Amino acid sequence: MKNTAGKGLFIGLSWAAFIIVLAISLLTIYLVYPRIASIHRVLPIVLWAIFGLGVVVVGGGLLLITIASLTGLDVLYPHNGKSITMRVLFPVVVGFGGFLGWEKIRLMDAFVATNNALLWAQRKRLSGKRILVLLPHCLQFHDCQWRITHDIENCRRCGKCVIADIAELGDRFGTAIRVATGGTLARKVVGDYRPTLILAVACGRDLSSGVIDSHPIPVFGIPNERPHGPCFDTTVDVRRLAELLEMLLPKPSADAESK
Numbered sequence: 583m584k585n586t587a588g589k590g591l592f593i594g595l596s597w598a599a600f601i602i603v604l605a606i607s608l609l610t611i612y613l614v615y616p617r618i619a620s621i622h623r624v625l626p627i628v629l630w631a632i633f634g635l636g637v638v639v640v641g642g643g644l645l646l647i648t649i650a651s652l653t654g655l656d657v658l659y660p661h662n663g664k665s666i667t668m669r670v671l672f673p674v675v676v677g678f679g680g681f682l683g684w685e686k687i688r689l690m691d692a693f694v695a696t697n698n699a700l701l702w703a704q705r706k707r708l709s710g711k712r713i714l715v716l717l718p719h720c721l722q723f724h725d726c727q728w729r730i731t732h733d734i735e736n737c738r739r740c741g742k743c744v745i746a747d748i749a750e751l752g753d754r755f756g757t758a759i760r761v762a763t764g765g766t767l768a769r770k771v772v773g774d775y776r777p778t779l780i781l782a783v784a785c786g787r788d789l790s791s792g793v794i795d796s797h798p799i800p801v802f803g804i805p806n807e808r809p810h811g812p813c814f815d816t817t818v819d820v821r822r823l824a825e826l827l828e829m830l831l832p833k834p835s836a837d838a839e840s841k
C-alpha cells in the first residue's frame with residue numbers, strides 16, 4: 583500500500599511511546615522495590631510477573647503490527663484483535679505525537695495509512711461479498727443541482743466532478759456507493775447496508791473516526807485531495823479506488839466462469 587511515510591510515523595511514535603512507558607515503569611519498580619519487598623517476599627515476584635506480561639503482550643502486539651504493516655505479511659491475529667490494538671494505539675500516538683509538535687491531521691493520516699497497511703496484510707481473510715463505497719458530499723461540484731445523497735444514480739455524469747467516474751465504477755463492479763453528508767448519516771448508511779468491508783473516502787480526521795466507529799467492520803481509508811481547501815470541491819484518485827475494488831471483490835470461481 584502507498585504512504586510508507588505515514589506508516590513509518592505511526593509505527594515510530596508507537597515504539598517511542600512504548601519505550602518511554604517501559605522506562606517509566608522500570609524506574610517506578612526500582613523506586614518501590616525495597617518497600618514492596620519489605621511487605622512480603624512474594625510481592626516482588628508478582629510485580630515482575632505483571633511487568634513481564636505487559637511487555638510481552640504490548641511489545642509483541644506492536645512487533646506484529648510493525649512486521650505486518652511494513653512487509654505486508656499476514657502475521658496478525660484475527661482482525662478484531664488488531665482493531666482493538668489500533669484503537670488503543672490511536673489515542674496514544676495522537677496524544678504523544680501532538681505533545682512532540684506533530685500536526686493532528688498528519689497523525690490521523692498516519693493512523694489511516696497504518697490501518698490500510700494492516701488490512702492489506704490481511705486481505706485474503708477479508709470478505710468482499712458486500713463492499714460499500716462511502717463518499718463525502720464535498721466530492722460533488724459545489725454548484726451541482728442534482729441530489730446524489732439519496733441515490734448516486736441521480737448524477738448526470740457531466741464530468742464536472744469525480745462523482746461521474748465513481749458512479750461508473752459502481753456500474754462496472756456492481757458495488758454499492760453511498761454519499762454521506764456527515765458522520766451521523768455515514769453511520770446510518772453502514773447500519774442499513776451492513777457491509778462486510780468499507781472503502782471510505784474522506785479527510786484524515788473523518789477517516790480515522792470512521793475506522794474506529796465502524797469496528798468490527800474493516801475500513802480501507804482513501805484520503806481525499808483538497809485543492810480548494812477543506813470540504814469544498816474535493817477530489818479523489820479514482821484509479822486507486824478502482825484498483826482496490828478490483829483486488830478486494832470476490833473473483834468468480836473457475837467453475838462459474840466455464841459455465
Ligand code: SF4
Pocket residue numbers: 722723726727728730737738739740741742743744745746
Ligand atoms: S458529475 Fe454528477 S455530481 Fe458532478 S457536477 Fe456533474 S452531475 Fe453533478
